[in-house]
Amino acid sequence: MFKKISVVFAFVMVLSLFLAACGQKNVDCTQEDVLCVGLVTDVGEVDDKSFNQSAWEGVQKAADELGAHVEYIETKDAKDYGTNIGLFAEKGYDVIVTVGFGLGDATREAAATHPDIDFIGVDQFQADTVANVAGLMFPEWKAGFQAGALAGMLTETKLLAGVYGTDLAPAVVAFAEGYEDGARYIDPAIEVITTYHPGGFASGFTDPEWGGATSKQAIEQGADVIFAAGGKTGNGGLIETANYPGVFCIGVDTDQWETVPEAHSCLVSSAMKLIVPGVFDLVKLSSEGAFPAGNYFGTVGLAPFHDFDSSISQEIKDKLAEIEAGLLDDTIKYEDFR
Amino acid sequence: MESVWRFLKSKQGITIIGFLVLVILVVVFYSISPNQTQAVLNSMIRHSTPLILGALCGVMCERSGIINIGIEGHMLLGAFMGYMVNVWTGSLVLAVAASMLTGSLMGLLLAYMSIKLKLDQVIGGTVINILALGLTGYFYTVGLTTSGKIMTFPLGPLADIPLIGPVLFNNGFITYAAIVLVFVLHFFLYRTPWGLRTRAIGEHPEAADTLGINVIRMRYMNVLIGGAIAGLAGGFLTLESVGSFERAMTNGRGFIALAVMIFGNWSPIGAWGAALLFGFATAMQTQLQFMGIDIPHQFVGMLPYVLTIVVVAGLVGRTHPPAAEGKVFEKE
């Protein structure tokens, strides 16, 4: 038995050595002419069909268009934010993207110890400006507002529902408030029923079954547009809504037409935070030496209607365009609704 | 008069009274707001399904003397394999079979660890839980699409009965299977020789052994069946209710199922009652949020848990686990 184990062990060793020979990455990020971009996710995976993934796509775009060497680390434990950023910093990366408000403090600390590295903090509000940190912020309220307005014009039952991840995340609350305000802006008589996942960060974003069951519960009481915002929890809500003909669903963060194909039969649009171009622009600015420190506001908006494009009247489209303009020039603003 | 009063104070009496009160409440609410009532009850059934399936797995294992705290792991791996087979073959039948098979394989592993290797059964279950989390996380890749999920299947005229029809008789296959399984298992456990033997090896395996029951083989078999049921619970998540897989998507339902099983005092129908109560409380906390009541939703979110504690402490009290549970059986 011992012998057999040794043989297996030896075999594994040899094979690994073989693999090691051909699997070496030979990029030296400390060199001047090599642009290296690292990404640290919030707790979760880089393929979460949500904001981690969008940020990573933005970084990958930099790889394609700027020839950057890119790499990511998925954070498993919130205590590791600093360490994970440090792994990139020690390798001499030029730009480090950190995703999520949770990494805000760790990012600023790292920025202080590594003044030669540019940091991009997605969803990290900068109260004061640090020369090498840009907080990529999004006015989620506006995206939610447009989604609410669209929903308000689509609904026949005058009852809308929002199925959200935890309200501990400021962005989720901003989406939810915007959705409600947008619907009321169209018709004050519209009722919006709102639910947040009760599981906090432990399960608030990773519970598709809860999202599905909650959406169903809302639809059965007459809600006919479901806004599902909350990572995988929200995705569950979208897929569930697809079972009900005549009920629309609205996705969040990215154009979820691409990420949740199961929901094609209801997904009329998504309240997007354009993270991909936001991250890419900042990386590009950094590589050109024009890094904008402080808060950098990305754009938000509705995703294309895809298959629903023909069934949405020109009247609705015009109204949405008008609202978008109003949001842009601040004739519609958050304070008016509070 | 005296005897009626005594009956009402007995356990069955309380159960019957409670049941009647519930029926009256439901009817009253239904007459006030039919849509909401129906939605809440539907939601209750849906929330309770993975819990009761998980709890039935627990009943199967623990009644035959094997503690199973690995229900969460069975569910997660069952959900994952069901999903993967659905992606690969596009056949929902095969997918359901795969999730059950995976669950029973995990059951086999648990049985092997606790019967053959004589490992402490809590360790065995924990190994399965961590293993499932790791394996599914490691091998899961995004971007896979399935050919669909199990659709609801109204049971003919039964589904047209107001309230009861849509709630009980307009569900997917696995939900029906769960409800049927509750009664089938209950019947088998208390009314058949197999059930008697199962309970015997859970209470007193040495005595069962002297009576000629093959304790080890029965334990293997029951844990395998139990594992398959828990795998089905996972299949419910990926194949019937959600339709896709996400890492760690069971989100502690296996542990709640464990609580539900103990709550139901290791009997299938009891566990179903507990699962329904939990499902109802979960649906209610969503409903209360919908109604926009003016207290922080975290307090509403505590509802299912606090209710369970109150019921367990106040009404159920002492539960009676199988006596030989967790103990290694050594054949003389």
Place this chain on the structure above:
Amino acid sequence: MASEPETKKTDFWRALWRSIGVPLGAIVLALLIGAVILLISGANPLLAYSALFQGAFGGASQISRTLEKATPLIFNGLAISLAFKAGMFNIGAQGQLVFGAIIAAFIGFAVKGLPWFVHAPLALICGAIAGALYGSIPGMLKAFTGASEVITTIMLNYVALNMTDWLVGGPWQDKTTEILLPRTPEILETARLDQGRLITSGLIFVILSLYLALMVYLFVKSHKKIRMAGKTTREFFTANLGSLLVALIPVILVGLYLLDLLQVGFLIAVGGAFFIWWLLERTTLGFEIRTVGANSNAARYAGINVALIMILTMVISGLLAGLGGAVETTGVDGRFEPAFNVGLGFDGITISLLGKTHPLGNIPAAILIGSMKAGSNTMQFEAGVPKEIVDVVQALMLFFVAADMIVRYVLRIKGKEEKVSLTSGWGQH
């Protein structure tokens, strides 16, 4: 099992091999199977494991981070181990931990104007008491109504989660930032555990010297006795291997602390482990706890107040978990953020089982798991391996440590199997 008779003359190295061979073998076997999985999925195990090791022990900061991660794990492992000893399964360590953590944070940011040697201990004590109170709930429910602690602790975990979520999003939220984040304000400097490092270092140095002197004295004394009985020095060391190793632990720890590789929290955790070991093995209460755990009916006949022991066990268990949370908040996090404490309590179950529920066994188990947690980031970064492989390896380690007959068979380690029995079924009373 080998049938040859035990030889009288036991060699030092063989004794050492027997005591650490099984856990070592379990680790190697688990890593080996993990390597096979890595190979199947096209990754390079050597690269992955060396990165894992680098990330955990590759340098001073890595070691310090490993120990930092091990600290709350020790506390939680202890909490769960102690409950196991009384025949109870405390799945609620997570809830007790977050309660301890948030109360410690509250004392840390809300109480002002205290000197550090009052403030920091106060935060720790309050956190520990919060955990103890929270742990007493399932204990009392079990003792008075018979409600199974498995149910109540699972449910109380969720209640704690909701409570703390509400607190950090409401009354105790940090209102100083422009965009409100779900977290408490930062705790004051005076409540942080690394306060007064110089003074504590000096104090510890004095205590260490005294300790060393005492140990040397004791060993010389017993050595003399042995020599008089006609045994060799070598035999003396072989016979006392266990206690020698144990005696060395504090020395190593203090050394690490003085080298700045170690937080005070870790020292407290190790102190806690020794305390629980002492409590269980050397006190009446410990004896009663173990008796209740072994057979509660017999305990009742023997005149032990079973209900009281159950409550006390859960109180101490909760105290440990709460203290773990408090240490984490005041020593590492600096404030309470809900996302920071997810899953720590559940890891405690693994730690406790890996340490075979022995209080001191929790320490190496926690360091092992802590090192894998600490190293998994580097592994993912350097080798591109998904971090979940660490979970798989952990599960396998737990399996092999528990199934020591497999390891003994493979590695030909003699000696009798040590069966751990944690529960004799639950819900017993």
